[in-house]
Amino acid sequence: MVTLSAVSLQVLTGCASPDPDLPSRRVTADHNRTAPDAGEKNSIGKIVAVVNGEVVSWDEFKPLLIESGGSEALGELVLDRLLKEKCNENSIEISKTDTEREKDLLLSRLSDDLDEAIRLLESIRRNRHLGPVRFQHLLWRNAALRKLVARKVNVSRSDLEQEYQLRYGDLYQTRLIVTGTLQQAQQARQEINAGKPFGEVAAAFSQDVSAQRGGILDPVSLADR
Template identity: 30%
Template sequence: MTTENQAQEAEKGHLFGNKYLWILGIVIALAIASNVIMYIWFTSPARIGVAEVNGEVITKDEFIKAIIAQNGQSALDWIIENKLIYQEAKKEGISVSDEEIESRMSEIRSSFGSQESFLSILSLYGLTEEAFKEQLIPRMLAEKIIMKDKDISDKDLIEFFAKNKSSFDEKEQVKLRHILLKTLEEAQQAEEELRNGKDFGTLAKEMSIDTATSSNGGEMGWVGKGVLDPALEKVVFSLNKGERTSVVKTSFGYEIAEVLDKKAARSVTFEEVKDRVKEAYIEDIVQQNYSDWVQGLKSVADIKYYISPGK
């Protein structure tokens, strides 16, 4: 899946679901492309080719160009956009403080249900908070630049809330702990130990490969819909408090999860979620204006390409 496609997939739940999943998609795609290229160069520095077909060598350059063709144009465009955003922010004297970044990161952690859940999702992709934050900062700068001359009234927010009320209502949540394993055999072994009375938290510490949660007995905290792997989400939201899944095959491996608690969906008032409404309203305006704004920056920039990534 290309960077662009990953961002589009994440964007499906963008505005009122988990609006930060698209950043995660970008970070993952950039990491995959760069890691593969680094592996090629440093595991066989003296070798010209990566394979042969009937004696004809497939060179490193050919292979890297293929990787770039799959992920490169979107990834390179993303990096160029970030450079332009930083340059524009510097020109306009706009910055984001450490406090603003941490506040936004706190919001993001909450949008994933909890700190544990957020770290768990990052860990499953081999990512860190720092890598995520690096992609978030230019987005925050762009938001400030786009919004700097725009006034927001309570009337605007109330109308926006009324139009999108169901999106702000609290969705059903589950408090989970889980055990993630590489193989079906390991998962079946873990399931058997649980059936024989082994403590779930102890087993998670001993066997789970999710490094973000294993030391805490597999606890992921509160998780809303749209965060978990779809296969696991479907099962856990059908369970009652205290119930446990059987082995579930997910995109990360094999998982066993236990529902520690549940919160029912709840309708909210404007005053309860006014801050969230304002954030979503700003995000909506930024989303509507971002493409034209960044294209404007590109149109007057001196951009030189030294590679030719394909679409």
């Protein structure tokens, strides 16, 4: 069985906004502030905020921004560039349809109920501090990785048959007893042969985590290898 998986979601945080995909933070300028002098005019484009009439400059803000998340953002940019190079080498283009498909795949994995899936996705994005720009880049990377890997994947008929059996074929329930000594194993076997329920013997002798369930394991398929 060949399993193809894309880089999965790292995913928006921010204050509530009209568009759930657009976390925003409002900064209100001080309209009573006097006009900038000649020196300020040269750096007016580097102002990021005004707090009670005091300017927060880009030079002051930049090191804090880099320290708080710069390395992660840089890593994402590096990965974007490398993937773009690989896509260009292989004549692969990533369209909006491709990124939308990645989003749909993500939603389908979160929940079968669309409303619940959307709610979970929004929660994940808030918790992972990813806004709309980084989330879109993530979807692009997933789509790029999927297309790059798809060219190297060869799914045979036997792979398809095995996957079908795993999903829809017969499943078998098994039980297990794991003991620490041969003597305990022999004693457990004697009690089972004497007619004592397997589950009771497993609970009494087994050291496996399944002991509390009477030794019952998850169902298995003969196609699982």
